[in-house]
Amino acid sequence: MIDRINDLLKRVEEFSPKAAAEIEEFRIKILGKKGELNALMEEFKTVAPERKREIGQRINALKVAAQERINALKAAAQQAAENSAATVGDMTRPGSEEPLGTRHPISLVRNQIVEIFSRMGYTVAEGPEIEDDWHVFSALNFPPEHPARDMQDTFFIEKNPDILLRTHTSSIQVRAMERSKPPIRIVCPGRVFRNEAISYRAHCIFHQVEGLYIDEGVSFADLKQSLLYFAKEMFGENASIRLRPSYFPFTEPSAEMDVSCNLCGGKGCNVCKGTGWLEIMGCGMVDPNVLEANGIDSKKYSGFAFGMGVERIAMLKYGVKDLRLYFENDVRFLRQFESVL
Ligand code: PHE
Numbered sequence: 001m002i003d004r005i006n007d008l009l010k011r012v013e014e015f016s017p018k019a020a021a022e023i024e025e026f027r028i029k030i031l032g033k034k035g036e037l038n039a040l041m042e043e044f045k046t047v048a049p050e051r052k053r054e055i056g057q058r059i060n061a062l063k064v065a066a067q068e069r070i071n072a073l074k075a076a077a078q079q080a081a082e083n084s085a086a087t088v089g090d091m092t093r094p095g096s097e098e099p100l101g102t103r104h105p106i107s108l109v110r111n112q113i114v115e116i117f118s119r120m121g122y123t124v125a126e127g128p129e130i131e132d133d134w135h136v137f138s139a140l141n142f143p144p145e146h147p148a149r150d151m152q153d154t155f156f157i158e159k160n161p162d163i164l165l166r167t168h169t170s171s172i173q174v175r176a177m178e179r180s181k182p183p184i185r186i187v188c189p190g191r192v193f194r195n196e197a198i199s200y201r202a203h204c205i206f207h208q209v210e211g212l213y214i215d216e217g218v219s220f221a222d223l224k225q226s227l228l229y230f231a232k233e234m235f236g237e238n239a240s241i242r243l244r245p246s247y248f249p250f251t252e253p254s255a256e257m258d259v260s261c262n263l264c265g266g267k268g269c270n271v272c273k274g275t276g277w278l279e280i281m282g283c284g285m286v287d288p289n290v291l292e293a294n295g296i297d298s299k300k301y302s303g304f305a306f307g308m309g310v311e312r313i314a315m316l317k318y319g320v321k322d323l324r325l326y327f328e329n330d331v332r333f334l335r336q337f338e339s340v341l
Pocket of ligand 1: 168170282284
């Protein structure tokens with residue numbers, strides 16, 4: 001009998017289940033009512049009285065060992081099941097939300113400007129930021145002594161021949177005139193560079209959207225109507241515009257365009273400095289010299305051009321008082337601009 005007890009003890013110690021279900025099967029087989037341990041107990045009744053003490057102790061030890069082994073195996077199986085559930089995760093849980101970024105206000109406003117003009121049939125043209133003198137100045141009728149050609153106003157990369165950072169995106173318009181014949185109807189968004197001290201209202205890098213429309217019979221009335229449409233789309237149905245005579249080398253006549261102040265509705269406030277008007281862009285009829293310099297017959301064709309600073313429009317639209325905020329990339333500022341555009 002002792003051999004059978006030892007044999008069972010060995011099987012208990014060596015038992016290593018492959019699946020959790022085998023543990024319960026094993027328990028029933030050993031410790032169950034009709035299990036092997038009870039069979040031994042049954043047999044124990046027939047053991048001679050002088051051996052009862054020794055065999056009884058051995059059976060007891062076997063029982064305790066079997067119980068402990070089974071409990072330990074069950075606990076290990078449960079832990080393993082919990083661990084694997086944790087790696088797979090609860091597939092029925094709702095997904096966690098991915099925080100979405102926001103667009104930069106300059107991108108938002110540029111997209112909006114481009115979108116308004118694209119509704120009027122304009123397409124987008126782009127060009128290099130590093131330019132030569134011809135595309136930025138000479139082809140646009142800048143006289144040789146013009147102050148923009150001075151180091152104080154323009155970042156030069158090389159002198160003679162001049163290579164420089166474009167000071168306006170009008171250079172893209174020159175490239176468009178070189179490339180294609182009228183009708184030309186383009187908007188030119190892009191980054192521009194001017195040698196200016198950085199302050200709340202000026203930066204050496206900023207963004208422009210300029211536009212050019214050349215065809216037969218384009219008049220100043222077309223310019224005015226197109227820009228009025230733009231102002232109403234940008235600042236609301238009640239916006240009105242006014243044009244003040246101005247000067248640019250590449251347009252004649254030239255004008256500055258003001259839009260009625262959208263903050264005070266034209267009554268006068270500190271943003272519009274009490275005038276009720278905000279200056280938002282330069283514009284004019286393309287100077288015939290510019291058309292001729294770019295191989296376009298100025299007797300047959302005429303056109304208008306305009307250009308605006310994106311930072312300035314964004315400041316007016318969102319009430320931003322310091323231009324430097326656009327360049328600092330402080331998320332507390334940027335997060336405030338949410339849009340699908
Ligand atoms: N190029 C001018 C500027 O940078 C803007 C402008 C464009 C004015 C077209 C008139 C016509 O200030």
